[in-house]
Amino acid sequence: MAIGRSMYDDFPSYPFRRPPGLDGRPEQRPVVVVGAGPVGLTAAIGLARYGIPVVVLEPRDSVSFGSRAACISRRSLEIWNRFGAVQRPLAKGLPWTGGRSFWHGHQVLDFQMPHDEDQKYPPMVNLQQCFAEQYLVDALNECPEADIRWHSRLTAVKSTNDCVILSVETPDGVYDLEADWVVAADGARSFVREAVGLKLEGNSYEGRYLIADIKFSSEYPTERRAWFDPPSNPGSTVLMHRQPDDVWRIDYQLRDDEDSAIELQEERVRARVDAHLKMIGEAPDYELIWISLYKAHCLTLPHYRHGRILFAGDAAHLVPIFGVRGLNSGIDDAGNLVWKLAAVIQGWGGDGLLDSYSHERVFAARENIEQARKSTLFMTPPSRGFELMRQAALSLAVSNAFARALVNPRQTTAITFATSPIQTTEDESWESGPVVGATLPTFPIKMRRGHQLYDGHLIDLVGLDPTVVVAGGDEAVEMHLCKVASRDRLNVVILEQNDRADARPTVVVDHRHRARDLLGLDRPGAGYLIRPDGHVAARWRRFDPTRFDAIFALSLARGD
Amino acid sequence: MSPPSQNFDLERIWEKLANAIDAAGSGKEVLFLSKFAILASKELNDGQQVERLVDIALEDLT
Ligand SMILES: Cc1cc2nc3c(=O)[nH]c(=O)nc-3n(C[C@H](O)[C@H](O)[C@H](O)COP(=O)(O)OP(=O)(O)OC[C@H]3O[C@@H](n4cnc5c(N)ncnc54)[C@H](O)[C@@H]3O)c2cc1C
Numbered sequence: 001m002a003i004g005r006s007m008y009d010d011f012p013s014y015p016f017r018r019p020p021g022l023d024g025r026p027e028q029r030p031v032v033v034v035g036a037g038p039v040g041l042t043a044a045i046g047l048a049r050y051g052i053p054v055v056v057l058e059p060r061d062s063v064s065f066g067s068r069a070a071c072i073s074r075r076s077l078e079i080w081n082r083f084g085a086v087q088r089p090l091a092k093g094l095p096w097t098g099g100r101s102f103w104h105g106h107q108v109l110d111f112q113m114p115h116d117e118d119q120k121y122p123p124m125v126n127l128q129q130c131f132a133e134q135y136l137v138d139a140l141n142e143c144p145e146a147d148i149r150w151h152s153r154l155t156a157v158k159s160t161n162d163c164v165i166l167s168v169e170t171p172d173g174v175y176d177l178e179a180d181w182v183v184a185a186d187g188a189r190s191f192v193r194e195a196v197g198l199k200l201e202g203n204s205y206e207g208r209y210l211i212a213d214i215k216f217s218s219e220y221p222t223e224r225r226a227w228f229d230p231p232s233n234p235g236s237t238v239l240m241h242r243q244p245d246d247v248w249r250i251d252y253q254l255r256d257d258e259d260s261a262i263e264l265q266e267e268r269v270r271a272r273v274d275a276h277l278k279m280i281g282e283a284p285d286y287e288l289i290w291i292s293l294y295k296a297h298c299l300t301l302p303h304y305r306h307g308r309i310l311f312a313g314d315a316a317h318l319v320p321i322f323g324v325r326g327l328n329s330g331i332d333d334a335g336n337l338v339w340k341l342a343a344v345i346q347g348w349g350g351d352g353l354l355d356s357y358s359h360e361r362v363f364a365a366r367e368n369i370e371q372a373r374k375s376t377l378f379m380t381p382p383s384r385g386f387e388l389m390r391q392a393a394l395s396l397a398v399s400n401a402f403a404r405a406l407v408n409p410r411q412t413t414a415i416t417f418a419t420s421p422i423q424t425t426e427d428e429s430w431e432s433g434p435v436v437g438a439t440l441p442t443f444p445i446k447m448r449r450g451h452q453l454y455d456g457h458l459i460d461l462v463g464l465d466p467t468v469v470v471a472g473g474d475e476a477v478e479m480h481l482c483k484v485a486s487r488d489r490l491n492v493v494i495l496e497q498n499d500r501a502d503a504r505p506t507v508v509v510d511h512r513h514r515a516r517d518l519l520g521l522d523r524p525g526a527g528y529l530i531r532p533d534g535h536v537a538a539r540w541r542r543f544d545p546t547r548f549d550a551i552f553a554l555s556l557a558r559g560d
Numbered sequence: 561m562s563p564p565s566q567n568f569d570l571e572r573i574w575e576k577l578a579n580a581i582d583a584a585g586s587g588k589e590v591l592f593l594s595k596f597a598i599l600a601s602k603e604l605n606d607g608q609q610v611e612r613l614v615d616i617a618l619e620d621l622t
Contacts, residue, residue: 392594402602 002065003266006215006289007245011134013062016151021168021175029055030345032166032179034154034192037064038129039313039330040185041136045083046338048143050464052345055177056146057168059153063133066290067213067249069327070126070241075414075439076328077121078459078534079335086121088135092244093125099224101407105231108397109407118443118514120457124411126222126243128213129327154186157195157309164308181341182309185330190315196306200299200318202369207380208254209294209321212269216286217246224409228394232279233272237379240276247289250276251321253380260293296320296376300365304358310337317365322375325368325412332415333361339464339532343556348489352557356422364415375410414439417535422555424538433520439534440469443514446499448507453499461508462530465489466537466555471515472496472507473524480545482506484552495521529555 002008021027031047033040036058047054072093080086098112113123140146155174156167166177184192193200220242227238239251250273254263262268269291277283297318304311313330320326337357343349381387396403417423417437426436434440442459461467468481472494481492492506499509515521519528525543528536529551537555540547577596584592601610 388590388594389598391591392598395591396595396598400599403598 001264001291003288003291006287007247008065008128008130008213008289011062011130014148014150015061016171017149018172019149019152019168019170019175019177021177022170022172026176026178028163028178029053029180031055031181031183031341032057032164032177033183033185034166035184035186035313035315036060036133036137036148036150037185037187037313037330038069038133038136038327039315039334040183041133041140042079042083042085042331042334043183043185043312043338044146044148045085045136045140045143046334047342048140048145049083050338050342050346051145052342053145054147055179056140056148057152057154057166058148058150061150063130063137065130066128066292067211067243067247068129068292069321069324070128070243070249071324071328072125072127072132073324073328073412074119074121074123075412076331077125079331081121081459082335082463082532082534083139083338085136085139088138089127089132090121090125092131092135093127094222094242094244095122095125096222096224096242097123099226099409101226101228101409102230103228103394103398106398108228108394109404111404111408113411114413118441118512118518120442120459124324126241126249128243128247131244154191157182157192159196159307159309180308180345183337183341184309184311184315185313185334186315188314188318190311192309193301193311193315196309198301198306198311200301202297202299204299205296205320205376205380205382207296207320207376207382208260209251209296209380210254210263210269210272211290211292211294212250212273212288213243213247213290214250214273214286214288215245215247216282216284218242218248218282218284220282226409227276227279228390230276230279232275238276240280248286251294252276264291264293266291294321296322296372296380298369298373298376300362300369302362304333304361305354310341310354310357312337312361316361317369319365319368320372320376322379323372323410323412325372328412329364329368332364335533336361342464348556350557350559352421352559356420356557360417360420363417363419367415368412371410371412378406422531422537422557423535424551424554426539428541430520430539430541431522432517433528433539434536436536436538438536440528440530440536441518443510443518444512445495446509446511448499448509453509456508458508459534461491461493462532462534463491464532465491466532466552467491467493467530468527469493469495469519469530470527470543471521471524474543477525477527477543480543480548484549488552490552531555 031054033044033056044054044056097115101109153169155169158165163178164182222242225240235255237253241249300317312333340353393406446453447456485492494507495510495515526541529538538551581589
């Protein structure tokens with residue numbers, strides 16, 4: 001809930017535009033995205049990048065309110081980068097790499113997330129969700145393929161064999177819209193989910209967190225701080241994050257004996273925040289901007305495909321906020337779904353791709369839920385046993401490094417798919433590099449354009465098409481790959497140790513000699529087949545052209 | 561369980577634990593024992609063994 005007028009009120013509100021359907025002109029669309037949350041918007045931008053016309057339905061007239069999911073992971077930034085939408089969130093967001101945890105005045109943990117000079121993006125940036133959404137809306141408004149319909153609520157869904165008929169309620173009345181495919185990104189209380197009779201499975205935890213956005217200026221750096229059972233809020237856990245524009249986000253756990261309605265009152269929140277700020281030695285005049293209550297859920301649909309309807313984001317799964325897997329996993333859903341849907345619509349991939357979307361992302365949700373569940377047991381102990389074991393771990397962690405592993409917040413990392421109908425199993429032994437199902441790591445490279453070499457990053461070379469990355473030096477391999485690329489959607493990248501002054505744009509220079517260590521490419525022709533979402537579909541040390549053709553077809557679910 | 565080693569005197573350890581519980585003081589005994597359980601498990605470095613000991617300790621609590 002908002003407290004008075006604040007900077008969060010300054011986002012534009014969008015007018016209703018009368019769609020042709022209201023004037024008796026039936027509309028048929030290849031894709032309709034339900035919900036203009038961050039997940040629906042990411043999916044819509046991705047589809048537009050493939051040149052696919054997309055309609056987005058959204059009942060509100062502007063972006064959402066408050067910081068909500070405020071930590072954006074490196075993986076999410078990479079996905080936005082692929083869709084040409086990373087610049088503004090990255091420019092505004094505050095990067096961070098680690099944090100500290102405290103217990104009774106002792107520092108019990110000082111953690112760092114994986115980060116090194118090879119990376120293009122920081123492991124995490126903090127940005128209030130409303131800004132992220134606004135940047136996505138702005139990017140989408142620049143796509144001629146995209147049509148965001150504000151003031152438009154989906155009120156009925158009817159599936160037929162070859163389309164889905166959607167009824168949309170607007171200020172001017174109700175109209176029908178026919179979609180070949182529907183992306184259901186309509187959030188935690190998904191109407192689409194209800195309408196087709198699907199149910200989330202799993203648990204909800206009783207742990208409640210109160211979230212407050214406050215504004216004041218402080219020199220303290222951007223990092224994640226956590227206090228367990230602090231003197232200012234005995235029996236509670238408190239988290240604090242810096243956000244852009246001098247906004248600080250404080251999350252504190254409510255004890256079981258505390259009443260939500262009472263604790264949501266402004267004076268109560270102020271008293272708790274005052275006590276916390278005093279404890280950490282900050283005593284500013286702050287502006288209280290936004291208060292909200294949050295409950296931990298561990299829920300997912302068992303399948304994300306329902307015929308022509310594909311579920312993504314909170315409509316598909318709910319994950320506790322600890323480790324920031326909620327929104328970030330939804331963006332990952334969108335990154336996974338977009339290229340598959342584009343391939344099916346444009347005919348370069350088989351319908352099985354959409355089943356693989358469900359298979360892979362349900363697996364990811366279960367992994368995320370398991371990690372977040374473990375974090376939740378520590379952050380919000382559900383019983384006396386967990387409470388005691390947490391105290392024991394915290395007390396040991398004051399002076400014993402081994403116990404700090406128990407306190408570590410397990411921040412989200414990219415998921416490796418154990419299995420997938422569109423990936424191979426490994427049959428060679430590798431010294432290093434991402435396994436099949438993992439995501440491609442990155443490192444700086446130089447790219448040739450004409451006579452000039454430019455600085456770039458390996459992940460920049462993975463665009464909208466599948467990409468093959470091979471170690472240079474084997475003419476026959478390169479010839480075969482270029483032949484495939486000449487008749488199919490394949491982007492060929494040849495990694496050379498030194499510039500060979502070849503004008504072909506696909507040759508890049510691994511000037512820091514990372515390919516061997518980070519990719520395990522130790523012989524000419526060895527390489528990876530990378531999907532447009534950055535996951536490894538296959539890899540080989542010895543190239544076999546017939547086998548390559550087969551795995552390329554498999555990775556696109558082409559039946560024959 | 562494993563055969564007793566030469567410098568392991570169970571009675572002595574029993575006394576040491578009793579004194580430590582007293583030293584931890586009222587209200588902190590359980591925390592002390594919980595910490596000790598984690599430390600001892602870590603030192604044992606054998607998940608199956610630890611789980612077996614946990615099950616034994618749960619027996620005959622009344
Ligand atoms: C108060 C609050 C605090 C949160 N705090 C955190 C946090 O600290 N950390 C964290 O990771 N996550 C947090 N979350 C969750 C996070 O905001 C979500 O994970 C994220 O927004 C999911 O994005 P989404 O696009 O899937 O769904 P949403 O952002 O919920 O977007 C769904 C969209 O669908 C629209 N919609 C709904 N019904 C219809 C319909 N019938 N027709 C058309 N459109 C419809 C909605 O208006 C909405 O815009 C919080 C959420 C809330 C509400």
